[in-house]
Amino acid sequence: MNTQNIQGKDSMLDELSLTIRNDSGTQKLCPHNSNISCASCRLNELCLPIALNKTEIHQLDEIVERNRPLKKGDHLYRQNDEFRSVFAVRSGSFKSYVLSDTGQGRVTGFYLPGEIIGMDGIASKHYSNSTQSLEHSSICEIPFSQLEKLSHQLPNLQHHFFAIMGNEIAKDQQIHTLLSSYSAEERTASFLLGLSSRYARVSLSPTRFLLPMTRSDIGEYLGLTVETVSRIFTALQKKGLIEVNNREIELTDLEALRAIVGVETC
Amino acid sequence: MNTQNIQGKDSMLDELSLTIRNDSGTQKLCPHNSNISCASCRLNELCLPIALNKTEIHQLDEIVERNRPLKKGDHLYRQNDEFRSVFAVRSGSFKSYVLSDTGQGRVTGFYLPGEIIGMDGIASKHYSNSTQSLEHSSICEIPFSQLEKLSHQLPNLQHHFFAIMGNEIAKDQQIHTLLSSYSAEERTASFLLGLSSRYARVSLSPTRFLLPMTRSDIGEYLGLTVETVSRIFTALQKKGLIEVNNREIELTDLEALRAIVGVETC
């Protein structure tokens, strides 16, 4: 609703974080500015509007709610909340997690700009995990009932949303394989390469970026402890494959990282 | 196409396996008979036709191809095959797997009657895994382009297919948690309980069934070795929670199994 009065500070933070992340140091990725329309959003070719024509994008625009930016740690929704919407990340990043009975969380996913959050709630009508902002972030909310209605009118949108969900399924199955048979080093290398190509997708450097999540988040996601993640990072650094400095990371030898994960070099 | 001439033998096998699996010993689950329509299929309330009215089911019926039954080991499709269809299991069971570079497979999923196979191919237009019959099985093939067209006409179908995909996503994320933080015993117990409720869903006994897959399949699925799966089975048996005899299994203490997995008793 009222999103205007925080813009000054937001833009500063935004520009700061993106300058660090971006090799060229000049381009700006989808600012936190809430007024931007799908038609003019830098992410429109990766996000929901993909494959839609101008009129269709306008129709989509109508149902998208551009919420007030989220601060680090803010929740987008919590486990068991009623499912109403899916969300598209406009800037920043998010993590999804579930709480085990022992109280400690297990991270089920990370979300970067242009990616869709919340599809786990579609079937049961309740979100099956909690999702939290990892940094100052902004989001587009798409009420699902309206998305369904619109998909019904726009075959392109239906087709594309099926594809987005199918992609999520394929990705989840890859992670299944990763967790069920890869070593700690293989998991970590694969994770870094995955981040790399996701940053590349939004035109950020694939070799130099900030990790928005903690080592502990990475560990919970990969089924490893913090200590192991940290150890693997230093080991990879010693081997000259990466350069880590706290949250800043540079992948200095993509080929070697790919070799760790498996064969395919694409 | 020509499915008639094998029916005699099929029905026998079918009845045999289902008698063993089924407590009541009388009801018959969706026979291999290929001529059955969605309207008269015993699974129509669990499978795609759910939430469709009679006219709609008839329309769905038109696009469903009822293929010749598959023998144990037959492939439904292979990794990288062009994606054309999703499949609904009518009888029998299937496993999906990917081959690692070292040649050994890793199982990514098992599919029982009423469940949908192949959604991992939707996004990339190629199947990301291979899927193989675990026993004599029959399948309904649903050409995806036609399913999309029909979904566009029938909001109910679109809604339901979104739900099916959402369910797959939620399930995959649960497995993510399972693999990243549960012990061998917890994984195994959870796996057995999962099978139990899936059998219950198709009105078979939730406490007594045949495992259609090998110990090795289970191990690959759960990220464990065959030996560990075997050991856990005998351990659970010694504790009196299950009764295993080769592929035959009885869950003799559901409560205790649930207690191993976590708290929730529902």
Added chain:
DNA sequence: GCGATCCCTTATTCTAGATCAATAATCACT
């Protein structure tokens, strides 16, 4: 019905990564 192959179990050893512990660095708040 018989051999070959695959599947399952059990015992023994070994290791990757967890756990425990302690310190250092960084961040968030006043």
Added chain:
DNA sequence: AGTGATTATTGATCTAGAATAAGGGATCGC
């Protein structure tokens, strides 16, 4: 700028489950 809280690193043990090995059963193909 200072203080407490979170986050990261590194080292020393410990253990769950992998790897190896080997025998007995089931199942399949002929």
